[in-house]
Amino acid sequence: MKVGETVPTAKGNAKIIKKEAICTDAHWALLLKPITDAEIKAAIFSIPEHKSPGPDGYSSAFYKDSWSIIGDEVCNAIKDVFRSGKLLRQLNATILTLIPKCRLKKNDCVILNNKIVDRIRSLGAKNLSYAGRLVLVSSVLSTMHNYWAPMFVLPKGVLQRVDNICRNFLWEGSSEYGKVPSVGWQKVCVQKQEGGLGLKQSHVWNITMVGKLVWWIDVQPDRLWVQWVNLVYLKGSNWLEYNPSSDCYWYWRKICGVRDNMIEGFVEGQWSHNSGVYTVKGCYQWLRLKRDRVDWYRKIRCPIVIPKHNFIAWTIADQAFKLKDRLVQYGVSKDDLCCICQMHTETHHLFVKCQFRQELLHIVGEWLGTDISKEGSIITHARRRWSKLRKSISTTIVLTCWYFIWMQRNKSRLHQCISRPNIVAKHLQEVIRSRLFHCKPVCISQKDVN
Structure with a gap:
């Protein structure tokens, strides 16, 4: 029998049923009462985020984060089940069935790897930023095997393949291996405080x-x-x-x-x-794999920064991006000079002493009414006796500057041109204003007003 299939059943014996406690009219009315959207939302939001997802691979955390987008559709689908008395036909296509054998082998789990690959193909990942792929890896792809994990000790080859698919998706946007990733998967899977992204190691x-x-x-x-x-x-x-x-x-x-x-x-x-x-x-x-805490974690940690800016800041702080000195080693570039100013070696220069960087931060500093062009400015801002909101805004601005500098560096290398610092600063201000408008802090202290 398949899920949702109707089968004939024998009628119950009324005499036996009436010997026990039966539902009153009030109970019947309660059972027949229509299910509301609020009840459905409360039920879904009551599921802990770390619980295993269903066979479709989506965890409760995904539904909670995306509720403003998919909430109405989820509620309509669930209410349709109560109205019709039948589950959606599509559910049959998402149920995984594994018949235990004397020994669970890698080939027995091919369906798991194929299901993750199919999900990647359906996501349109090429149009997603690194941060967007990270969210999907964290909430969907790397948790799809959780439907099996509580019941089976999966073969190491299967779990390694799951990690490889997630790694390729994060850095390439596809399930296939394309190039050496900027950061090894083991490091990606350590805690954020230790310099990673907090993803889970499948075998652990x-x-x-x-x-x-x-x-x-x-x-x-x-x-x-x-x-x-x-x-x-x-x-x-x-x-x-x-x-x-x-x-x-x-x-x-x-x-x-x-x-x-x-x-x-x-x-x-x-x-x-x-x-x-x-x-x-x-x-x-x-x-889990443990490493020493990194001193730059708190400097780039900010709740209101745009996720893709935060991801770029993480790679910069970790020195993970392939700057020109590394490209020279790979034979991709002829020199290791800064792509923007062409005056110094790119490493330890682009985000610290490059003339373009200095001019951009000077213009942004004038907009803020403070000097943020000096080396170590993030540390200085973090130690000031500002409110959490002002510190967050300050850090957001600095990390957004890093992102724009990196984008101009890539523009110079690929197209041999860059925008003027004042043009970039104007665009940066628009991005910051838009971000702060959408964040809408719940309360602003008098310290922030002053």
Whole structure:
């Protein structure tokens, strides 16, 4: 039987039904009451953002962020199910079914990789900025395997392919490998405070999802599945000391392997992190790749900056973009001089001492009534005793300047021409005004007014 298919059913025995408590007229009226948009929205927004997405790959975070755009369509689709009593036919095309075998192999999971590739092809990714692709990788592509991850320890080759597809999509806008990415995927997946973008490593996430089964076996013996495990495998043995026999089912040995990865996290029957209670998020933070915090994270962190500007600022701060000194090494460029002024080596010059940069920031500084052209100006602004709003606006302006300088650098290299600093500054002011208008701070303190 397929989802949404109508099948004949036997009628219930009315005499048996009437022996138990039955619905009153008030209950009937409540059940037949039309579902409202507010109830649908409340139900969707009550789902935690870190929960696994449905078979279509969209997590609750995606629906919440896009509710102003897709909310009406979602509500209409759900209300149509209640009116007709049938699920949408399209749902059959999105349901993934995996029949467990003695051993889950890479070829058994081809459908997962193909589904991610098909989603990329349907997104029109070539027209998206880096920041737009990052949102899709974070909320859709890298979480599509979460529909499988809580149930299966997926083969490493499958998870590696998922990471490769997401990496290619982020940097190329397609699922195929095109060129060496500006930043390695491992670094992209570390926390933002440590210089990454906060994406998840698929293999670590898979371990933490299956880790919930390990936790259940240790602390929730009343679960039916855990009772079955104790009866068939453990047979009274201590779970944390148990060693599976060689003739055990392959999947059971995989679960035991996940336990071995997590064994240091268990202390006297409790999870040693997050107040003794196991959570997928907490375990991921414990197992993930960790690096030292970077000092520039707070300098480019700003809630109101345009996302694509923030992404460019991240690559600049991380020195990830291929400036001309690196292009010379690859044999792409004949010299390493600044594309704009042609006077100094581009590295450590373009965003610090380039004449174009100095003139642009001088014009913007006159507009703001302060000097932001000196090196380390972001640090200076961050340490001033300004309100959070003024600091955010100041940082937004500086990061937007970085973006415009980078765009003029590319324009010079590709088209051998640049716009004058005053023209660029005028465009920059329009962008800043538009951004601040759409952000609309809820409250402005007297300190901001002065």
